[in-house]
Amino acid sequence: MKKILIVLILTISSLSFSQEGKFKLVLDAGHGGKDPGANKNGCVEKEIALDVVLQIGELLKNYSDFDVKYTRTTDVFIPLRDRAKIANDFGANLFVSIHCNSSVSPNPSGSMTLVMGLSRSNMNFEIAKTENAVIFQEDDYKKNYKGFDPNNPSTQIGLKILQEETLLQSIEFASEIQNQFKNTLTRKDLGMHQQPLWVLDATVMPGVLIELGFLSNYKESKYLNSKEGRQNFAQVIALAILKYKNQLLGTETPLFEPKVLTPIIIEETKPEIVPIVDTVKTIPLDVQPQVDDQKKYRVQIGYSTTKLDLVPANFKGLLNVTMKQEGNAYKYFYGNASSAEECKKLLAEAKTKGFNTAFMVEDKE
Template identity: 45%
Template sequence: MKANSLKVLVLLLTGILISASTPNKNHTEKTKFVVVLDAGHGGKDPGNRGGGFKEKDIALSIILKIGKELEKNNDIKVIYTRDKDEFIPLDTRAKIANDAKADLFVSVHCNAHNSQAYGTETFVLGLHRNQANFEVAKRENSVIFLEEDYQITYDGFDPNSPESYIGMTIMQEEYLDQSILLADFVQKKFTNDLNRSNRGVKQAGFLVLRQTYMPSVLIETGFLTNTSEGKYLNSTNGQTKVAGAIVGAIKDYSHSINLGVLDNLENNAKIEVIAQENKIKEFTDNYEGITFKVQLAASSKKLEPKSSNFKGLTPVFREKEGKLFKYYFGATSSYSQIQSLHEQAKTKGYKTSYLVAFKDGNKITVNDALKSQAK
């Protein structure tokens, strides 16, 4: 009896030692940048069929190409809401992203219109400000009519009723800045790299975005109803280029938002702090009551805002906004000075940094800041 008890004790101790010496896989996974890729429509829902094409097939092809490229990066984990032709309810797509505690949710679609309209547009969650945006949201949300008990699942939401959108709870409010940032990266890649017509970053009430709890965008990659654009999107070449642009935007965003580039800096014993030439310079274009800053990055990671952690940049400020820590370089009422600091940040490697503005402690757009009276 004692011998058997001793064997059990030895086995238990061995198991504990093995467990302690084995790397924590879940911990490793959590350090990765998690991207959930959502191919619009699928299965019994073909999406729009402009030009005789099927939106569901094109969206899936583009998503799989995006995923294949992202998976080459060991720091990125890719999750698909669907990787084949199947019907996935909108709330299930959001649940997949929420359960994965994703850093990003990217939904890909193709547009349609009763004209030869063309161009790309990327949406973030919000109330539509014009009829065109409402029509896009209404079309994409109408998929819920194919779901059983959709009235219960979506609390009586009616895609065709403007009142339903007015009453929509904006669950994503704290992620809006990050969603707009990603959307802007996407549109710039389409415009600058592919020479596509830019219809802009827009807001509308998409159900699939409403229920996600992370920065989320819905990308309309072009119009299948446009003769040339439909053929482009249905071609392997077109899909590869569109996917490549979205991959580039996601990478730019992750570098800006995830602070992954800073992980190695914490362990770097010596970082040369280069003296800043022209540090003392007179700037007279002051905007009274306005503070401009350069946003270097944002992350759930709390990092000391010292120069050695930010490639020698100083001063750096850390502020908590929602669930994220945001890291700002500089603080000035001079627009020309903040532009100079922005250039300095970019030469240090912060290529995706951007300007932000505050008035009386509240964030406003830089355009609104510049509209105020210069002193």
Template identity: 40%
Template structure:
């Protein structure tokens, strides 16, 4: 059992009126001294939800690629616009419509986008294949990369006049890909930079299997004239990943990962070019609002936390009520109110955390949590092992 916290007292802080005035005054000065005309670079990001309309993209056992890429694209854009004041987001599609590959790229070129992100879901014959990979434009001898590109490029076969529009290119013939060899990807290093940030986010924050950053000849990337990536956010042919990608939480995790990667890329580029940073660092990132902070293992979504208290009455979540701890959450429980701190995707880290707070909560113990509900620890450990 955790420590009962019946001794938590409400404490009211009285701020003298002149302090309030000083705070208000400095807020006013601060806002006046951060002019909107500071040399903040204005970025344009085009987010491209793969497929749409008559083109379903890859098919899973119960869903279509086009219906997964759209919500992820919209959520990603939402995060970016909400948190990055210096970025404008444009979408190649916001509804279930077909958009020609060429038009997607032209849209980005015409709008002078600084970044282009095409969101897709992968397909494989073998159902056990899983993980994420992010592509940049390039020629490859790797057969697997070529296969992914061929599959994504096949879309153009559904377009009218594709032979004239795509210079006689046959997406299904490997020989056709020779034509890309004349091209030099001037944005290779920037595209690769963004792609690796995306993969890192997937791996470290969303716990996805990392299949790496790869090169292949995708038409949509070939035609854009800015750093561009095509990200495959999981396999629709893997049932577990298909479920994850169709869940709201899964889509949210992927979108958050994409947002973070963009944010870090933009901040880094702005820093390099000596441009004053927009107040991106101070704006609340989704991790303070969404449970993306320590993404948990796969579709199972199990996290390990440290339970510090149970109580017959509900406590207001604030540090004073929990001996100064700031990250306490209330867990769903049938009888008593339970409170826990820390959130980890592996058991060992949770044990470490328990040791750290032993001084203030000697009776704290590690629990497994899914959807804010406590699970039997052994069951969680077994499931975690299997992933």
């Protein structure tokens, strides 16, 4: 029976596509306007979501068999019901909503993709509650959503999947997205999950809500807030959309090879440089390493609440390690470079020493 259903879905989808001549895609940048979404570590969810969405659209507009529509292209507030209406009125073949995650703890990290469902796992229910909570910012929300309460698990569970076949397609697409995140971007894979999300329930086509990463996690927030990080996400999501369309409809739209870039992280303030003290051989003050004001790039190798002596033994043998204190925590940096290319060599060296989570930073003057 399931095989018959899938064949029927593919047939209906293929007919719909052939009649229109284009694959209709709706790209939804989460939040906007008076609703900023998550706001952590100097990063604002609504801004990151919009940037990634616009980049996905630009990539896919190069294909003549795509018709791309946005729920918003500027910083405006769009009610959930209007986002769903835009997709339904457009007759979209696929709905993709972009968001960023957040947690009360700075530790969680990773990317996940959500589809419509009735899961009640605690972690994912909190995400569903957060994404649905925008309803409270809308006028007459009680009337428009007929008593739906994002904070009440019983009303979350009461959401109905209007068209079960779209769920199967959504799951297939979500799996491809997570494959791209894991294998192409080497991001931490939190998998695909089913959750009761109003905007996915109200749209009648396959759809997903993508949580790019956690803004509450310092390192991940810097990746998401970088030009290179956003471009990386936009590329692999666009590629996943192309693969999904080709597989679903049997088309042969050409694919592209993503150009994954290493983000250059720009610090908000210029770090204070602390000279190295080698416990094996003390370096006289008159020959202490001097920091060239023209050198702008370094490699961040650690972020900890523990203050370490700047000796090679504490940093797996690395020399030229400096430190910057921020509140009760400390950042540790390796090397100095006058160009990004030179700093990439330092980054590679740090990773060979075992600092696998190291990344480049640019000192802001």
